[in-house]
Amino acid sequence: MTEASALYDVPGPHTRRRHALYGVLSTAVLLALLAWILYLLFHTHQFTAAKWTPFEYQGIQMLLLRGLGNTLKAFAVAAVLSLALGGLLATGRLSDHRPVRALATLLVEFFRAMPVLVMIFFIFVALKVQPLPALVAGLTLYNGSVLAEVFRSGVHAVERGQREAAFALGMRKTQVMAHVLVPQAVRAMLPAIISQLVVALKDTSLGFLITYEEFLHAGKLIASNLDYDLPFIPVVMVISPIYIGMCMLLSWFAGWVSRREQRSPKTEAVAHAPAGPGALLPGGERPMAPKP
Numbered sequence: 001m002t003e004a005s006a007l008y009d010v011p012g013p014h015t016r017r018r019h020a021l022y023g024v025l026s027t028a029v030l031l032a033l034l035a036w037i038l039y040l041l042f043h044t045h046q047f048t049a050a051k052w053t054p055f056e057y058q059g060i061q062m063l064l065l066r067g068l069g070n071t072l073k074a075f076a077v078a079a080v081l082s083l084a085l086g087g088l089l090a091t092g093r094l095s096d097h098r099p100v101r102a103l104a105t106l107l108v109e110f111f112r113a114m115p116v117l118v119m120i121f122f123i124f125v126a127l128k129v130q131p132l133p134a135l136v137a138g139l140t141l142y143n144g145s146v147l148a149e150v151f152r153s154g155v156h157a158v159e160r161g162q163r164e165a166a167f168a169l170g171m172r173k174t175q176v177m178a179h180v181l182v183p184q185a186v187r188a189m190l191p192a193i194i195s196q197l198v199v200a201l202k203d204t205s206l207g208f209l210i211t212y213e214e215f216l217h218a219g220k221l222i223a224s225n226l227d228y229d230l231p232f233i234p235v236v237m238v239i240s241p242i243y244i245g246m247c248m249l250l251s252w253f254a255g256w257v258s259r260r261e262q263r264s265p266k267t268e269a270v271a272h273a274p275a276g277p278g279a280l281l282p283g284g285e286r287p288m289a290p291k292p
Contacts, residue, residue, distance in 0.1 A: 075200060150196065
């Protein structure tokens with residue numbers, strides 16, 4: 001007999017065997033796919049010494065490190081400016097003044113709908129801006145408009161009673177936003193904010209299209225080198241884990257911040273002293289219960 005559950009029936013012996021068979025077959029398919037990929041890599045001579053020798057040279061290593069530094073620089077500037085622009089546009093969308101709200105909405109919808117690459121090319125080609133400012137400007141306009149919607153949704157997600165209670169205490173709207181709504185909304189917004197910053201980090205690779213010497217541009221220079229037999233796949237195998245590692249590090253940092261916020265003394269329960277006898281009345285006697 002199998003035990004019943006409030007949500008589902010506990011699988012019986014035949015179902016467990018069937019699930020185990022599915023697991024074995026899925027594992028076999030994944031291993032076969034991995035073996036096929038390795039076979040193709042070896043068959044096309046992707047692990048030959050000629051293709052991996054470039055990474056031993058100090059000049060190639062410095063090229064990759066310089067490209068990585070340029071990528072991180074563009075991301076850091078774009079991330080700060082995107083957060084600032086997102087906060088500004090979100091403030092405009094939450095404004096009580098209709099013209100300000102309409103202008104902020106127009107900007108958010110326009111830059112969210114515009115492809116990042118188109119904005120970067122327009123700033124670089126039409127406005128004759130240098131590669132780094134053009135890349136940062138394009139990333140800032142797009143990610144800032146997306147973050148504006150994240151901020152606005154996070155503020156609206158706070159329980160309405162919090163806003164009404166703050167206004168009932170005589171607080172102005174600026175005080176309500178700064179001291180009541182935004183601190184509570186940050187926790188709900190943090191995963192979406194970090195996800196959008198990861199998108200900004202990956203979009204820095206678009207800089208190689210406007211000759212910005214970032215990480216992908218450095219890898220492209222190495223992969224297109226005829227002296228090393230066009231080591232395209234080795235370059236991808238070197239650059240991809242670094243990109244993935246940076247994104248995972250950013251996600252870990254977001255988790256660390258979230259856990260730290262949960263342990264913050266401002267958010268922990270405050271210990272209250274046990275209830276004691278009531279305060280003395282002006283006459284010096286303690287309050288007495290009325291006699292029946």
